[in-house]
Amino acid sequence: MGTEGKSKMTMRERLAYSFGAFGNDSFYGLLCGYLIMFITSHLFDTGNKALDNKMISLVTLIIMLLRFVELFIDPFIGNAIDRTKTRWGHFRPWVVVGGTISAVILLLLFTNLGGLYQKNAIAYLIIFAILYITMDIFYSFKDVGFWSMLPSLTTDSREREKTATFARVGSTIGGGLVGILVMPAVIYFSARPTSTGDDRGWFMFALIICTIALVSAWGVGIFTREVNSDIRKNKKDTVGLVGIFKALSGNDQLMWVACAYLFYCVGINIINSLEVYYFTYIMGRPKAFSIFSTINICLGIVATSLFPIFSKKLSRKALFSSCLICMLLGICLFAFAGDNLAMVLIAASMFGFPQPMVFLIVLMVITDSVEYGQLKLGHRDESLALSVRPLIDKFGGAVSNGVVGQVAIIAGMTTGATASTITAAGRTNFKILMFAVPAVLLVIAIAIFAKKVILSEEKHAEIVAELEKTWGKKLDSDQLDTPSETVEIPTPISGELIKLSDVNDDTFSTGAAGQGFAIKPSDGRVLAPFDATVRQVFTTRHAVGLVSDKGVALLIHIGLGTVKLKGTGFVSYVEEGQQVKKGQELIEFWDPTIKKAGLDDTVIVTVTNSDKFDNITLTGQPNTVVQAGDNVLSLQIELAESPNPDNQATPDLSGDLA
Numbered sequence: 286m287g288t289e290g291k292s293k294m295t296m297r298e299r300l301a302y303s304f305g306a307f308g309n310d311s312f313y314g315l316l317c318g319y320l321i322m323f324i325t326s327h328l329f330d331t332g333n334k335a336l337d338n339k340m341i342s343l344v345t346l347i348i349m350l351l352r353f354v355e356l357f358i359d360p361f362i363g364n365a366i367d368r369t370k371t372r373w374g375h376f377r378p379w380v381v382v383g384g385t386i387s388a389v390i391l392l393l394l395f396t397n398l399g400g401l402y403q404k405n406a407i408a409y410l411i412i413f414a415i416l417y418i419t420m421d422i423f424y425s426f427k428d429v430g431f432w433s434m435l436p437s438l439t440t441d442s443r444e445r446e447k448t449a450t451f452a453r454v455g456s457t458i459g460g461g462l463v464g465i466l467v468m469p470a471v472i473y474f475s476a477r478p479t480s481t482g483d484d485r486g487w488f489m490f491a492l493i494i495c496t497i498a499l500v501s502a503w504g505v506g507i508f509t510r511e512v513n514s515d516i517r518k519n520k521k522d523t524v525g526l527v528g529i530f531k532a533l534s535g536n537d538q539l540m541w542v543a544c545a546y547l548f549y550c551v552g553i554n555i556i557n558s559l560e561v562y563y564f565t566y567i568m569g570r571p572k573a574f575s576i577f578s579t580i581n582i583c584l585g586i587v588a589t590s591l592f593p594i595f596s597k598k599l600s601r602k603a604l605f606s607s608c609l610i611c612m613l614l615g616i617c618l619f620a621f622a623g624d625n626l627a628m629v630l631i632a633a634s635m636f637g638f639p640q641p642m643v644f645l646i647v648l649m650v651i652t653d654s655v656e657y658g659q660l661k662l663g664h665r666d667e668s669l670a671l672s673v674r675p676l677i678d679k680f681g682g683a684v685s686n687g688v689v690g691q692v693a694i695i696a697g698m699t700t701g702a703t704a705s706t707i708t709a710a711g712r713t714n715f716k717i718l719m720f721a722v723p724a725v726l727l728v729i730a731i732a733i734f735a736k737k738v739i740l741s742e743e744k745h746a747e748i749v750a751e752l753e754k755t756w757g758k759k760l761d762s763d764q765l766d767t768p769s770e771t772v773e774i775p776t777p778i779s780g781e782l783i784k785l786s787d788v789n790d791d792t793f794s795t796g797a798a799g800q801g802f803a804i805k806p807s808d809g810r811v812l813a814p815f816d817a818t819v820r821q822v823f824t825t826r827h828a829v830g831l832v833s834d835k836g837v838a839l840l841i842h843i844g845l846g847t848v849k850l851k852g853t854g855f856v857s858y859v860e861e862g863q864q865v866k867k868g869q870e871l872i873e874f875w876d877p878t879i880k881k882a883g884l885d886d887t888v889i890v891t892v893t894n895s896d897k898f899d900n901i902t903l904t905g906q907p908n909t910v911v912q913a914g915d916n917v918l919s920l921q922i923e924l925a926e927s928p929n930p931d932n933q934a935t936p937d938l939s940g941d942l943a
Contacts, residue, residue, distance in 0.1 A: 294439050299451050301508035302438065305380070306452040307459035308501025309431055312384075312424070314463035315494045316391060317682050321345060322561060323395055323487045325693035330700040331403055338694045340402060343410060345690025351418045352683035355425065356676065362425050366433065374511035376434035383427030384502025388495040390420035395491035397484070427502060437511040457585060463494060464578030467561070468571040536658035536670070541737035542650045543673050545730045549609070549647075550681030552726035553640060556616070558685045559719045560633065562698055567712060568624040569704030577630055581637045588641040595642065601742070602735055605646050608639035609731050613724055620720040648674065650738060652824055653745040660748050692718045746848045749823060753798060753842060770835075773904075774801075774918040775814040777841055777871070778888050781805040782905045782917055785891070790845050793889050798840065800901045801891035802918055804911070811841060811872040811888070812913045813865040820862075823848075826855035829871050830893075837920070838894040843874055845885040854878030868914060890918075898922055 324344055329337040369375050394416060402409035438448060467490060475486030534540070564574040595604055615635030622628035651670055659665045693699055696715035697707055707715075776782070783803040788794045793803070813831065817839070821830030827847040831839045843855070854875040859865060879886040895901055898920040905917030 294444050294448060298438065298509045299448050301504045302435075302448055303451040303455035305431055305501045305505035306455035308384075308498040308504075309428060310456040310460035311463050311494050312388065312391070312498035313428075314460045315491060316424070317686070318463065318558060318561070319467055319487075319490075320391070320394060321348070321558065321686055321689050321693075323491075325690055325699055326565075326702070327484055327487055327700060328397060329402065334699075337700055340406065341690055341694055341699060344413060345687055347410065347414050348417060348690075349683050349687030351414065351421065352679065352686060354418065355421050356679055356683075358422060359425060359429070359676075359679075362422070362429055363433070366426065366430050373506070374434075374437065376430040376437060376511060377506045377509065379426045379430035380434070380502050381506035383423040383425075383430065385499055387420050387424035387427060388499040388502075390416050390423070392488075392491050392495045394420070395488050431502075431505065434509075434511065438509060439512060457582065459497075461578055461582035461585070464561075464581070465575045466490070466493075467578075468565070468574050472572070535662050536654055538657050538738065538740045539651065539654040539670055539673065541733060542647060542654065542740070543677060545605075545733040545738065546647045546674065547677050547680070548726045548733070549643065549730040550677050551684050552723035552730070553612075554681040554685035555688055555723050556636065556719060558689045559692060559715075562689075562693065562696075562715070563619075563629075563719065566696070566698045566702065566704050566707050567715065568626070568629065570624070570626065573626055573629075577633050580630060580634055584634055584638045585641050588638050589645070592642050592645050596646075601646055601650060601740075602738065605643065605734050605738075606731050608643045608646070609727050611639050612636050613727055616720050616724050616727075620716055650740050653740050653742075653748075655824065656745065656748045656752060657740055660752055688718070742849070742851070746846075749825060749848045750792075752823075753792075753828060753840065770922050772833075772835055772837060772898075772920050772922065773916040774837070774839070774890075774892070774920065775867075775914050776802070776804055776905070776911050776917045777811050777814045777890060777913060778804050778806050778808070779810075779911065779913045780807040780888070782907055782909055782911045783887065784903065784907045785889070787907075788845075788887060788889060789885060790889075793842075793891065796895070798889075799838075799891035799893040799895040801839075801889065801895075802903055802905070803890065804888045806876065806886060806888050807910070809874045809876050810870055810913070811843065811874070813867055813869045813871055814839065814890075814914075815867050817865055818862070819859045819865060819871075822857055822859060822861050824852070825850070826852045826857045826872065827874075829857070829859065831865070835922070836894075836897070837892055840889075840891050840893050841871070842889040842891075843872065843886070844879050845887060845889075847879060847884055849884075850878065850882060892918075892920065895920075 325341050328344075329340045331337055366375060366379055369378065371378050394413070398409060398412060401412065435449060435452070438444075470490040470493065471486040473486070474489035475483040477483050560577070561571075561574050564577070565571040599607065612635065615632045615637075618628060619632035619636065622632050651674055655665060655670045658670065692715060695711075695718070697711040698715070781804065783805060785796065785801050785803055786794050788803045792798050811829070815831075815833045815835075815837075817831040817833045819829065820832045820838070821828075821840075823829070825848050827844060827850065828840065828842045831841070833839065847855075854877075856873045858870050858872065865871065876886055892898065892901060900919070900921040902919050903917065904919050905911055905915065911917055
């Protein structure tokens with residue numbers, strides 16, 4: 286059962302969620318990385334090579350098509366989870382049920398279903414398709430529910446960050462551990478000591494991973510609790526493919542970064558899926574794949590740690606291109622490494638090391654494209670924009686699943702094959718498809734990003750600054766609900782009161798962003814000055830826009846030039862659409878971070894729809910110390926007519942930014 290207003294999480298809850306991430310990514314690694322290898326290398330063994338290859342081709346084609354179908358189902362899954370109401374919460378039931386059913390079905394897919402394909406091939410294909418799509422749908426319920434429940438575990442942003450960090454470590458280890466264990470476990474449990482194992486070895490390996498996934502899902506269900514809060518009561522929009530394409534058509538920066546990422550994603554998915562085949566059939570050393578997987582985990586952690594350093598030294602374009610050039614060099618070395626283990630490990634590391642950094646670059650550009658689209662189109666498509674990357678990831682995985690099966694057939698890497706049976710033509714075909722095709726895709730990705738993506742950090746800072754100037758400017762007078770009334774505006778933060786004209790910024794000091802006041806802060810806690818609706822939360826967390834119950838649009842802006850910090854040193858405690866009460870904490874910031882960056886920490890507070898009010902007056906004494914909650918500004922609402930009392934909804938200001 287959920288709890289009310291819980292902010293702190295216990296270590297047991299945090300570890301349970303982290304273990305859930307471990308099991309979730311272990312399952313995903315088994316599903317996307319090794320089910321195809323089992324199908325191509327062990328499942329079909331009738332002795333009729335042509336029939337076996339036909340079955341492999343059909344099954345892998347079915348998998349690819351079903352994964353495309355699942356892209357259209359995902360939006361309905363998210364919507365169904367949102368509408369779920371049980372005594373156990375929105376998410377936990379789906380984590381447990383989805384985790385259990387998907388684990389059981391995936392284990393079944395690591396069998397020949399009682400030899401059905403030899404008795405009736407059509408019946409096998411139908412049953413396989415039903416089992417696969419059922420498994421994939423329930424896994425999606427579990428996956429979407431698991432990652433969506435993070436905000437429901439606590440209302441404290443710091444607790445969320447800690448929990449997310451634990452979960453990310455768990456998922457990284459879980460996904461990497463599958464690669465480390467796969468071949469040693471398969472060979473160990475096999476009845477016959479072969480280089481690729483047998484059906485029994487693959488089933489036992491799948492049993493281990495599916496058990497971990499099932500137990501971890503139940504651990505999340507039993508040892509975590511969801512929080513009931515006003516944030517979670519907000520209505521969420523369902524994101525579908527049509528909505529995503531609409532967002533792409535209107536936001537050119539989102540479209541171009543998505544195109545670059547699409548070519549990149551398909552390319553790396555093909556290589557990543559075929560690496561285990563390379564170690565098994567080209568090198569004849571399947572156990573060495575465990576060495577590579579171990580190195581890959583360590584390099585992933587190092588790359589993620591180094592990203593902040595590289596991102597400060599290089600522009601996004603330069604870093605993106607450098608990462609992909611490093612990967613291309615790795616592909617070239619990989620293609621000529623043959624069975625030289627040292628060269629293969631170096632090449633694979635050169636290819637794998639930059640991948641976490643590319644992911645972060647793309648994520649940053651997509652996130653920044655939200656404000657770009659908001660300024661260009663006049664409306665904010667945050668959920669749509671952030672849905673693009675997972676969609677492309679799934680698309681890339683679907684394509685690679687289909688390609689890998691065909692590559693295995695073309696190269697002769699099917700049931701009964703070993704490294705010694707692969708012909709020279711088969712090796713050549715395999716290398717062309719594994720290396721040449723993805724290399725071309727990466728070159729296309731570099732070209733698109735370099736020529737079309739202009740959304741640098743500096744450009745984003747300019748966009749945010751422009752949004753801050755125009756936020757809340759337009760507010761129809763018939764939406765203000767208290768005519769002929771003096772409204773007092775308290776300060777949201779403690780410190781020294783400063784006249785707006787003394788602020789060292791022309792936009793604010795001239796009143797271009799509205800009339801108001803400024804505070805030289807004495808602490809880092811920003812509180813709601815009145816009951817309001819949060820109408821704007823900037824991704825950089827340095828500013829927040831509120832609309833009071835009386836129609837006052839207030840922008841609270843922390844520091845000058847602080848958008849450059851990209852959220853470093855800021856913690857936001859609210860979300861868009863959330864109702865807040867007077868005195869509720871909105872943002873917390875670490876003042877030394879601002880000063881260390883050489884920036885002004887002055888907090889500016891402006892009434893952005895000042896033209897709708899009369900007699901806006903600074904009532905506090907400038908250059909004196911005030912406490913959060915002290916009234917320092919007043920304004921007079923003078924309207925000729927009273928508004929319609931039945932039309933008092935808080936206006937949507939997000940569309941007034943064009």
